[in-house]
Amino acid sequence: MMSITDPNMSNRFASAMEEIHNKHLKAYADIIDTTTELSHSHRQFVKSALDTCLRKCKDDEKLFESLGEFKGDLEQKQMALKERQRAIPETMSEVQHKEMQKEDIIQKIQKLKEDQMKRKELIKSHNKANKERLRNLEKASHIFQDHLGLEIRTVIYKTQLAKGKKLQFIFRNISLSDPDSACVITMGIKENGSYQIVSSNPVLECLPTLESRLQETNNLSAFLANVRKEFISKARP
Incomplete structure (x- = not known):
């Protein structure tokens, strides 16, 4: 040393x-x-x-x-x-x-x-709805960026299932053996103003349940916190 x-x-x-x-x-x-x-x-x-x-x-x-x-x-x-x-x-x-x-x-x-x-x-x-989602995005980004090192990226999708700009939330410090490895969830906003979960890597089996809860509560910070917990649980059996 x-x-x-x-x-x-x-x-x-x-x-x-x-x-x-x-x-x-x-x-x-x-x-x-x-x-x-x-x-x-x-x-x-x-x-x-x-x-x-x-x-x-x-x-x-x-x-x-x-x-x-x-x-x-x-x-x-x-x-x-x-x-x-x-x-x-x-x-x-x-x-x-x-x-x-x-x-x-x-x-x-x-x-x-x-x-x-x-x-x-x-x-x-x-x-x-858009104002509320902007506030949620700002609040969530500050909380996770300041305390958990969350990285947020803007990506462009051109497929039929997911077109337009989406946000990627990149979580690190998930795996104890490889803190730099990234777990990613990609999200967007539909035309009616509701959140859309495009994908997650690695795949989370409980993601549909978390997405449904997000639509009900509109609490993005809680959703991201629960996603991080699931990534940790998957990486640390």
């Missing part, structure tokens, strides 16, 4: 500490990049939704104008009906046709209003 009186010992120790510090800075930078990308995606989604709502409002105004025109036309037909006694059956048929058109427009307007309300609620729900 090298003596602690070795004059080069302090330099080696400082170099090792600097290397660890640089690794932590890189992991933190990756987390910041991921958070920035998620925020940008969120803003783009909200802008697109607002643009859609504005277009729908303009369409609604046009439909209301059309309804007013139909009502005016109907009033004129009713006045002409009194003057055209011989054409009563034909005029009544035309009036009935206009009434059917009016009811159809009213139903369309009502459906557009309902669709617009659903879109607003969906946007509100997605915004709330």
